[in-house]
Amino acid sequence: MNGVDRLLRLGDDALIAAQRLAEWHASSPEMEEDVALANIALDQLGAARLFLTYAGESLGKDEDALAYLRDDREFRNCLLVELPNGDFAVTMAKLLFLSAYQLPLYTALAARPDERLAAIAAKARKESAYHLDHGSQWTIRLGDGTEESHRRMQDAVDQIWPYTHELTAGEVSRTDWLANVEPVLDEATLARPADDGWAPDGGRSGVHTEHLSCLLAEMQVVHRAYPGARW
Amino acid sequence: MRPRRGLSHGHVGSLRAPDAAMAxxxxxxxxxxxxxxxxxWVVPATAITASSPDEKxxxxxxxxxxxxxxxxxxxxxxxxxHL
Structure with a gap:
């Protein structure tokens, strides 16, 4: 994996996660959560801009060209971030699993010799720590909550779990990822799914689920209809 | 909330939360x-004893x-x- 590939993975994970989270805006369970999810989405968007701008310099493209003018096969994000939000429990499972991956990844990248990448990772790492906390807090409350919330949180964990194998197939080890996730599931009284099941991948090579193209259509429509439009 | 240049906490607003940690x-x-x-600092509304506007x-x-x-x-x- 060369430097540009890594930057595209990092940037696309953050960009697509931001776009999905933004869908909750004005429709979260409560106003406080609305602000929290919008904050997290904006954190991801901020990181995405830095990564994609950096990647674009090697490719002769700016951040807008990378975000708005690539098709789904050109995106390098993991499948997990493009999955639909589902109910609130699914969104929290996605947030927990993604941040449990981004935090050790950014921590490792912050120590790399590439100073610019290290600086971006050092900034994003603090934000990821908060995302992990937010996802953990809700997973614990829903898992160790009512019978209904426990059932839905367990369903969410079971549903998203297969997609976490793609996260730990690269620079973050399964052990490091589990170290962030297992204590939360324990405290939430949730069962940890087995690791020997279905493990879809392909996001890193541009082979995505059908959900990504729908997301991109919405995200890119204005830029493609009015190229170069500005506020 | 205690501002960066301030010694005491002041009230800034109210919110809803399932428990203290989430608050x-x-x-x-x-x-x-x-x-x-x-x-x-967060304080549950039920823990506040307030003066009554009627008795102002x-x-x-x-x-x-x-x-x-x-x-x-x-x-x-x-x-x-210093006065």
Whole structure:
């Protein structure tokens, strides 16, 4: 994996996660959560801009060209971030699993010799720590909550779990990822799914689920209809 | 919330949360977006005993005509600093 590939993975994970989270805006369970999810989405968007701008310099493209003018096969994000939000429990499972991956990844990248990448990772790492906390807090409350919330949180964990194998197939080890996730599931009284099941991948090579193209259509429509439009 | 340049916490707002830990986090999200504070206390509304607006007159008016409670009857000596 060369430097540009890594930057595209990092940037696309953050960009697509931001776009999905933004869908909750004005429709979260409560106003406080609305602000929290919008904050997290904006954190991801901020990181995405830095990564994609950096990647674009090697490719002769700016951040807008990378975000708005690539098709789904050109995106390098993991499948997990493009999955639909589902109910609130699914969104929290996605947030927990993604941040449990981004935090050790950014921590490792912050120590790399590439100073610019290290600086971006050092900034994003603090934000990821908060995302992990937010996802953990809700997973614990829903898992160790009512019978209904426990059932839905367990369903969410079971549903998203297969997609976490793609996260730990690269620079973050399964052990490091589990170290962030297992204590939360324990405290939430949730069962940890087995690791020997279905493990879809392909996001890193541009082979995505059908959900990504729908997301991109919405995200890119204005830029493609009015190229170069500005506020 | 305690502001960056301040010694005491001041009230900044109210919010909903399922418990104290989430209240702290929600407060962080709602009220520190522009680096307003360096410390947050959250207090459940049920733990607050408040004076009644109906009793405002009886509570506070008696202090209105007691001017001798204000330190306004002293000549400030020349050279006094930090007053």
């Amino acid at each position: 702290l986090r929600n407060a962080r999200d709602l009220y520190t977006r522009r680096q307003e504070g360096v410390s947050i 007159d009886a509570f506070f008016d008696p202090a209105a005509d007691k001017v001798y409670r204000h330190p306004t009857f002293y000549e400030v000596p020349d050279g006094v600093q």
